[in-house]
Amino acid sequence: MNIGLIGYGKMGQSIERQAILRGHKKLFITNKTPSYKELKNSNIEMIIEFSSPKFAVSNIIICIENNIPIVSGTTGWDSYFFFIKNTCKKYNGSFIYSPNFSIGVNILFYINKNIAKIMYKSNLDYKVSIKEIHHKNKLDTPSGTAIALAKDIILENYCDNWGLVSLKEKKRYIYIYSKRIKNIIGTHSVLYESDIDSIEIKHIANNRTGFALGSVIAAEWLYKKFGFFSMKDVIKLNEMK
The missing domain is CATH 3.30.360.10 (Dihydrodipicolinate Reductase; domain 2)
Known part of the structure; x- marks a missing residue:
């Protein structure tokens, strides 16, 4: 996949390494909310977002509204949870959120x-x-x-x-x-x-690898799926009794 990263701190850099190790291409990296034009011209197939509570909602919304699948591990925006969920449904978006991808x-x-x-x-x-x-x-x-x-x-x-x-x-x-x-x-x-x-x-x-690898695995699982998901869907915990 052609993967874009929003948030390039220690976690973003670890995600980049894991994505490349698993054969994905990194085409887009930013620490700010991307514009519609940037997303459209980047040939991105998937966004992985680990930014900050201040910018997470706008990052998620712009991707959903422009039909770009997004995986988000940013926490601290719980008050917008149902707004994001309804927006995903409205635009038939592809979105995975988890407070922890390990x-x-x-x-x-x-x-x-x-x-x-x-x-x-x-x-x-x-x-x-x-x-x-x-x-x-x-x-x-x-x-x-x-x-x-x-x-x-x-x-x-x-x-x-x-x-x-x-x-x-x-x-x-x-x-x-x-x-x-x-x-x-x-x-x-x-x-x-x-x-x-x-x-x-x-x-x-013990290190950030588990979080980074989990987010890339989640992105691979989300590819060409539509809906609002969590890591529990990815590793099939929701199917266990």
């Missing part, structure tokens, strides 16, 4: 969701907390991955809300502990605690 993290999502489902259906009394640690240059706090983990627990009816303040006395509340440390790529853990025992699931990213 295959390992998406397996973590699946395990976490199923633990929450068991907890709710079995009426078990566990307190839930999430910890996420990243490098100091990460713009959003908490991470989109931590928010996604919390939302999955809430969707399974085991908790009602989440926050950044520890409220140990409040039931059905998820405390998200967020910290920024130099040279930490990304660590996420979910802890279910009771008086009897604790269950912890955890993912540690």
Whole structure:
């Protein structure tokens, strides 16, 4: 495929390496929202977007409106989620969004969701907390991955809300502990605690390769498909019972 990159920081450069290793051509790189003319004249077949919350929505919209498939890993624009989804439907667009393209993290999502489902259906009394640690240059706090983990627990009816303040006395509340440390790529853990025992699931990213490779795999999967998708569709987690 002819791939364009919006966002050329450390992640964008890692995506570029993975795309070339997998036989794709890099025709377009920018750190700003491209114009219609730039997109039209570039012969781009796919955009991979890792920019910033400030520009992500405009990047996504211009690609969808111009029928260019786009994969986005930028987080921090949750308030526009349904607007983007409706725009994709209106233009019969091709779009994949995931707060994390690491295959390992998406397996973590699946395990976490199923633990929450068991907890709710079995009426078990566990307190839930999430910890996420990243490098100091990460713009959003908490991470989109931590928010996604919390939302999955809430969707399974085991908790009602989440926050950044520890409220140990409040039931059905998820405390998200967020910290920024130099040279930490990304660590996420979910802890279910009771008086009897604790269950912890955890993912540690050793480098950016998993995120970059996952986004390229997602782009390959999206090619010539139409709709609004997530990484769960790409690795078929939505098909598992």
